[in-house]
Amino acid sequence: MSRSLLSIDELGADGVHRILELADTMAEVNRRxxxxxPALRGKTVCSVFFEDSTRTRLSFETAAKRLSADTMTFAVSQSSLKKGESLKDTIETIAAMGVDAFVIRHASTGAPWLVDGWTNASVINAGDGWHAHPTQALLDMFTIRTALNRTGGFDGLRVAIVGDIKHSRVARSTTAAFCAMGADVTWVAPRTLLPPVVHQHTTDRLDDIIEDLDVLYLLRMQNERMTEALVPGPREYTARFGLTAARAARLAPHALVMHPGPINRGVEIAVDPAELPGAVITQQVTNGIAVRMAVLFDLLGSESTLSEGTPT
Structure with missing residues (x-):
C-alpha cells in the first residue's frame, strides 16, 4: 500500500523535517x-472535498499542476452520493480510473483513515472534522522557519494559539507539529472554547503573555460547528482575546502574526493585518503551494524526476 499523510503524529519529527527540506526546493521552483x-508527470491526483474550501483545495490543485500531475476534482453535489452511493463505493470507483493520490476533506473525524483502507492510492488528509489538518500545520511551520530563519529547529520558540481551539483541527495539528520540533506552545481561550482534553500549557489571559511571544497564531470562531452560544458575543470576545491595536503595539518587534483563514475581521483581528509588520498571513497562503508540492512529491515522486526540471 502506498504511503499516506493522515496526521502529524504519524509523520513524526523526522517526517516533518523531510517535508520542510523538500519545501525549500519547491519554493525555489515557484520563484522561477x-x-x-515534470516530477509527477503521468501521476493523477484527485481532490475529494465534502466541505467547502478555497485555500486548501486551490493550493493542492496548483501544487499538483506545478509538478505536472494530472488532476481530477470530485464534485460531491453532482455525484452518485446524492443517489445513495456509499463513500466506499465512490472511492473505489474513482480509484479504478487510475488515481495515484486522493486529497480528501470530510466533516467526519477519521474519514481519511477509512479511505486509506479502501484504496492502494496515497491519501492526504486535507481536514477531517475537528481532528486534523496536517498540511496546514506543515505550511505554518515552513512560514515560521523561513520568516524567523529557524532552519535548525524550533527549540525555545514561544507560540500562542488563540481562539476557538475546541472546534479547530488546525489547532490540534499545529500544536502537534510545533511541539514535535521543540516549540513551547500555549493555548489561549475561554474555557468554553477548549476541548475536553486540554494542552498542558493553557490560559485565558492573553495579556499576560503577549509581550513574550515569538508567534501569535489566531483562530476564527467556527460558528458553523457550534450548536450553542459559547461566548457572550463578538465584542466581548475581541476585548479579551482579539488582536486589537493596543495588543499589537505590545508584540515584540520580531513577533509573527498568523491566521489559517478565513479571517473574521473585527473579531479575532481588530486591526488591518496589512498594517502589522509581523503579519505573515499572505505568506502562509503562498507557502501552502510549496509545502503541498513537497507532500505530493514525497508520496509520489523520486529524486530523478525532480532533477529533470532543474535548469542547468
Missing amino acids: PNPKV
Whole structure:
C-alpha cells in the first residue's frame, strides 16, 4: 500500500523535517519564471472535498499542476452520493480510473483513515472534522522557519494559539507539529472554547503573555460547528482575546502574526493585518503551494524526476 499523510503524529519529527527540506526546493521552483517541473508527470491526483474550501483545495490543485500531475476534482453535489452511493463505493470507483493520490476533506473525524483502507492510492488528509489538518500545520511551520530563519529547529520558540481551539483541527495539528520540533506552545481561550482534553500549557489571559511571544497564531470562531452560544458575543470576545491595536503595539518587534483563514475581521483581528509588520498571513497562503508540492512529491515522486526540471 502506498504511503499516506493522515496526521502529524504519524509523520513524526523526522517526517516533518523531510517535508520542510523538500519545501525549500519547491519554493525555489515557484520563484522561477516558469514554475513547473515534470516530477509527477503521468501521476493523477484527485481532490475529494465534502466541505467547502478555497485555500486548501486551490493550493493542492496548483501544487499538483506545478509538478505536472494530472488532476481530477470530485464534485460531491453532482455525484452518485446524492443517489445513495456509499463513500466506499465512490472511492473505489474513482480509484479504478487510475488515481495515484486522493486529497480528501470530510466533516467526519477519521474519514481519511477509512479511505486509506479502501484504496492502494496515497491519501492526504486535507481536514477531517475537528481532528486534523496536517498540511496546514506543515505550511505554518515552513512560514515560521523561513520568516524567523529557524532552519535548525524550533527549540525555545514561544507560540500562542488563540481562539476557538475546541472546534479547530488546525489547532490540534499545529500544536502537534510545533511541539514535535521543540516549540513551547500555549493555548489561549475561554474555557468554553477548549476541548475536553486540554494542552498542558493553557490560559485565558492573553495579556499576560503577549509581550513574550515569538508567534501569535489566531483562530476564527467556527460558528458553523457550534450548536450553542459559547461566548457572550463578538465584542466581548475581541476585548479579551482579539488582536486589537493596543495588543499589537505590545508584540515584540520580531513577533509573527498568523491566521489559517478565513479571517473574521473585527473579531479575532481588530486591526488591518496589512498594517502589522509581523503579519505573515499572505505568506502562509503562498507557502501552502510549496509545502503541498513537497507532500505530493514525497508520496509520489523520486529524486530523478525532480532533477529533470532543474535548469542547468
